[in-house]
Amino acid sequence: MATESPDAERQWAAEKRDFVGDRRDDLAGERDLAGDLRDLTADAREQALDKRERELDAREAQLGLARQAEATAHRLDALAIRGQARQTRERSGAERVAAARARDDATQRRLEAAPIMGLASAFATIAANLYAADSYDAVLQRIAEAAVSTVAGCEMASVTLSEHGGYRTASTTDVAASAVDQAQYDAREGPCLDAVETTLVYAKSLPDNRWPTLASRPVDLGAHSVASYRLAAASEGSAGTSGSLNTYGIKPDAFSDEAQQIGLLLAAHASMAAGAVRERDALQDVAEHLHQALLTRDVIGQAKGILMERLKLTPEAAFNILRHASNALNEKLHDVALNLAETGDLDTPAQRRADRHS
Helix, strand or coil: CCCCCHHHHHHHHHHHHHHHHHHHHHHHHHHHHHHHHHHHHHHHHHHHHHHHHHHHHHHHHHHCCCCCHHHHHHHHHHHHHHHHHHHHHHHHHHHHHHHHHHHHHHHHHHHHHHHHHHHHHHHHHHHHHHHHCCCHHHHHHHHHHHHHHHCCCCCEEEEEEEECCEEEEEEECCHHHHHHHHHHHHHCCCHHHHCCCCCEEEECCCCCCCCCCCCCHHHHCCCCEEEEEEECCCCCCCHHHCEEEEEEECCCCCCCHHHHHHHHHHHHHHHHHHHHHHHHHHHHHHHHHHHHHHHHHHHHHHHHHHHHHHHCCCHHHHHHHHHHHHHHHCCCHHHHHHHHHHHCCCCCHHHHHHHHCC
């Protein structure tokens, strides 16, 4: 049975909390409604009793009847009890109103938090998958996909890299996004190119007078608005690897101020994530080179040992023989040493094949 990703589990937990919160608020609202109806019924009943007693008082006064002290005391007690009950109901009603306002505020906070939760979820996805990526471009692909799922109004996204004086689309979520990128490369102008040097470039609608050569080509390809964000170079010394994250909308003014701010946060996080992967890859390359160097050193040491034992040479003299053989055979020193260690012969297989055909 397939297990859900941590991101999916977090999203499910958040949706579950929201559902439980909404259901709890609905039940509280139903209880408040029942309490209000109960209080209204009690108020109506007491009003009927007050009216009845006033009618009795008026009847007694009309008939000139003297009210007994015990009856008078009983009525006063009943009035006091009803007054206290009325005050209790008023306090309960006020508490219900305050609780309803608190629930409304909590609901509003949940609604406002939803985009932030989505953004946090996207960041968590990138972080969780960071070192599982096969390459630098694979991380950039995840960044483009995160933009579509996180930035409101973004229907397709891409990442442009500036390398060796040119540009390339390193990742994309739609062939149309790649085509819009290429139109800008061909025109040598456009938001994705400007964003290589500028934090945010927003084109509310296209065509835009800032890019006359580009004209309406993006619109023809389905992009009516674009927000491009600068992706910083992986490190201070890697100026050739800067780029931009491009988010495309299929209608004019697709990106609100809030969406643009989320895009800025995503681009900043993406820059750090991509930089970390590139540095990781560089460290892996260094480690591989060191490993190969150690292997080469070990093989050369074995070959030197064979020559020293066979010809009774010093280490320096044995190394000179290997070096001269490498030059004479036009083979790498490592290959000559490896062949000697494996076969006891200074001639490499490549040299023997060449000798046979000469």
